[in-house]
Amino acid sequence: xxxxxxxxxxxxxxxxxxxxxxxxxSVGISALHWLQQHPGGGIVSLFMLSSGxxxxxxxxxxxxxxxKHSSLHITASHPRDSAVYICxxxxxGSRLTFGEGTQLTVNP
Amino acid sequence: xxxxxxxxxxRVLKTGxxxxxLCAQDMNHxxxxxxxxxPGMGLRLIHYSVGEGTTAKGEVPDGxxxxxxxxxxxxxxxESAAPxxxxxxxxxxxxxxxxxxxxFFGPGTRLTVL
Numbered sequence: 001x002x003x004x005x006x007x008x009x010x011x012x013x014x015x016x017x018x019x020x021x022x023x024x025x026s027v028g029i030s031a032l033h034w035l036q037q038h039p040g041g042g043i044v045s046l047f048m049l050s051s052g053x054x055x056x057x058x059x060x061x062x063x064x065x066x067x068k069h070s071s072l073h074i075t076a077s078h079p080r081d082s083a084v085y086i087c088x089x090x091x092x093g094s095r096l097t098f099g100e101g102t103q104l105t106v107n108p
Numbered sequence: 109x110x111x112x113x114x115x116x117x118x119r120v121l122k123t124g125x126x127x128x129x130l131c132a133q134d135m136n137h138x139x140x141x142x143x144x145x146x147p148g149m150g151l152r153l154i155h156y157s158v159g160e161g162t163t164a165k166g167e168v169p170d171g172x173x174x175x176x177x178x179x180x181x182x183x184x185x186x187e188s189a190a191p192x193x194x195x196x197x198x199x200x201x202x203x204x205x206x207x208x209x210x211x212f213f214g215p216g217t218r219l220t221v222l
Contacts, residue, residue: 004150033211043198043213086150095166096211098150 003027004099006087012105019074021102023087030090032070034061037084037101046072077106109134114199114214121189121221129184129217131199139202140182141211142174144195151198157182158205189221
């Protein structure tokens with residue numbers, strides 16, 4: 001079992017839908033990162049959080065440390081949101097451990 | 109600022125050939141990382157560096173060597189390429205290694221070993 005599990009692996013939505021991507025982890029962590037990988041391959045950091053909730057535009061990230069679970073929500077989804085979303089945790093090894101990613105496709 | 113750059117962007121090697129991937133960052137970051145990304149797997153850390161002149165092994169270091177002679181550059185070498193090293197390689201850098209430190213990624217190098 002991977003230390004970081006994401007679900008779903010693939011997600012297809014219609015423009016305007018509310019989207020949720022989940023991340024569960026099995027190790028103690030001090031922070032969790034959400035990243036976005038564009039269709040061209042580039043990777044950018046979206047959020048870093050260790051408790052509660054963060055919001056940036058239409059993106060919302062939440063984390064429940066007790067349940068070892070985080071969610072990334074996208075409101076009013078748009079085709080330009082189509083990308084791979086990656087969850088990564090910062091654990092005791094002082095290094096990031098990455099999930100496999102969730103491929104999101106938003107159709108117009 | 110260019111951020112993190114990688115050269116080359118694409119490369120095809122034959123088994124046994126050697127090559128060096130170059131990563132450069134202009135943000136004066138102390139930490140630099142080399143990852144590989146394979147289908148069905150998350151990014152995996154190959155080697156990393158906590159400062160000029162230092163390197164350390166990551167999760168999958170076998171078959172690779174690295175050097176950090178200058179703070180802004182981190183080189184990844186393959187001495188004798190194998191088909192199992194076919195992958196997309198990403199370099200990243202961060203100011204420190206702290207939990208809230210954002211990692212900035214390069215555009216990736218797609219390597220095929222025949």
